[in-house]
Structure formats: C-alpha cells, structure tokens
Amino acid sequence: MSHVPVDALFTPLGIAVLTVSDTRGFDEDGSGDLLVKRLNESGHVLVERRIVVDDTYQVRAVVSEWIARTDIHAILVNGGTGFTARDTTPEALIPLFDKAIEGYGELFRHYSLKTIGTATIQSRAVAGLANQTMVFAMPGSPKGCALAWDRIISLQLDARTRPCNFAAMVLPSVTPCSGRHAASFTSDLEPL
Template identity: 55%
Template sequence: MSTTREFKPINIAILTISDTRTETDDTSGHLLVEKLTAAGHQLADKAIVKDDIYHIRAIVSRWIADTNVHAIISTGGTGVTGRDGTPEAIKPLLDKELDGFGEIFRMISYEEIKTSTIQSRAIAGVANGTYIFCVPGSSGACRTAWDKLIQDQLDYRHRPCNLVELMPRLLEK
C-alpha cells in the first residue's frame, strides 16, 4: 500500500491592498500568482483594492461566498500606519483564526529582517470554508509567506498534516 498522496490543486484568489499599485506594478500580487500556478494551483481571481476596510470586505465577502474559491491570499495593509486596515477588515469575516500563522510568519521573518518583523500584523483564518491569508505588501514578505508557510499547508501531500485535507470538514456543525 502506497502512502504517497496525489496533489490536489485548489482555486486561490489574490487580493492586493494598496492605494498606489496598479496591475502594471503589482509585483507582490504577480509574485503570488506565479508561485501558486507554479505549485499547480489555479488562479480563481485577482484584484487590486484601495486600503479601505469596506472595499476590502466587499471583495473578500464575494470570494468567501463563492464555492469555487478555496483560498484567498491578500498582500498589503498589514502594517501599523493609519491607512493599514487589512486585519480590521478581515477579522470580522473569519469564523476561526489560525493564530499560529502570524506567530510563525513573524518568527521566520525575524531571521530575515530582525526586529522590523514586529511591524507585521500578518493573520490567517477560515471563513465559510475558505482559507484566508493576509501578508505584508513587500515581495520579500510574500515570498517568505508562500515558500515557508502557505505552500506546504495548501499541498495535500504535505505530512504530517495540511489545510487541504481539512477542507471537506470546514463547514461541519
């Protein structure tokens, strides 16, 4: 009996949160699209939205209501300036938070950017059976989040466990 699992591609939406980026210069969003497609997943949708909690919630709410979107990765708006509102926009939508995501992201980032990592309010959770990951807007932070956390957790083959294998049970009551 083989213990090797087959890869299960999922549909992932990418949301860039920025007051200044456009599709032309959205390096972080493009990086995430490249990473997810190279891993074998499908791009469900991609959007750029101003850093406004209601505009962010509108797009994310539409995606979490869409049964064809399995995960959302947002980039940007996780800092501490007055315009950074991604955690405030997303947290009310979450059914459950994945506290370890932000903790591990900051731990890994510490190795790369030292104490500057305290400025990151990266979060993750699940809403209506859809995983949501909110990471900082820099390409380096997106690369770190994907390569060292998200990629393995969205790969059904990853052992000892991963988030994909839990998908059928996310909506249990």
C-alpha cells in the same frame, strides 16, 4: 491531531489574489505577480485577481464575495498588514473568520525576524478559515509574499504535506487525515 495518509495525492485548489494598495495598479503589482506565479508553479489555479485601496470595507467586501463562492478555496491578501493608520487589512478580515489561525502570524514573524530583525513586531500577518475558505494576509512587499508563500502557505495548501495541512478542510474530495495519534508519526521536518 489527525495525520495525512502517506499516499495522499496533490489536489489543485482554486485561489484568488487580492492586493491592497492605494498606489499600485496591475503594472506595478510585483507582489501580486509573484503570488500568481508561485501558485501556478505549484499546480494550483488562479480563479481571480483584484486590487483594492486600503479601505476596511472595500477589502472586506471583496473577501466576503470570494468566500461565498465554491470555486475559491483559498484567498491570498497582500498589503495593509503594517502598523500605519492606512493599514487595516487585519481589521477587515478578522470579523470574517470562523476560526483564526494564530500560528500563521506567529510563524511568519519567526521567519521574518531573521531578515528584518525586531521590525517584525510591526507585521500583522493574519490568517483564518471563513466559510470553508482559507484566507492568508501578508505584507505587500515581494519579499514578504515570497516568505509567506514559500515557507508556510504553499505547504499548508498541499494535500500531501504531513503531518497535516488545510487542503482537506476546503476540498471535500481530498482524503481526510488518517487519525493516527501524533506520537506514532515520525516527522522529517526540521524543528524550529
């Protein structure tokens, strides 16, 4: 594993937000609003925002369009990650991934266990890298979006996060990790 240099600088990323819902419009989209507010406060740039119905092919079409663009470095998808028949966001996204990020879903469920107990096993939060674009899917609730952004995504989209992050994978201008061996790095992060 490579590591981020100590002097790494913050680099704003272009981010798109997709809400998956059969019932919400922009006036009722508290989760989308929360994600837009958080990414702007973090210094990133909202490139585009849309709402689509819970339909595998409509979700996949929007995300496919966005991963083909060079100005979108990350996509935040909220909604459709539950366990009902209409929840098909993971099925829409997983075929697009060049590499899945299994640890994202594992970490999301770890954190949500403290809030919702064993109901966390019904969360199908997924993430992956698709055409050099990071894609993160999370529940459609504002609390779920806040947990995903605050505890996981914001840190991994920040080029300064050590020991490593995803910013260098999506922006060629970001200084790549230094390559120091993991044993030589002392982390100030709390263990799980």
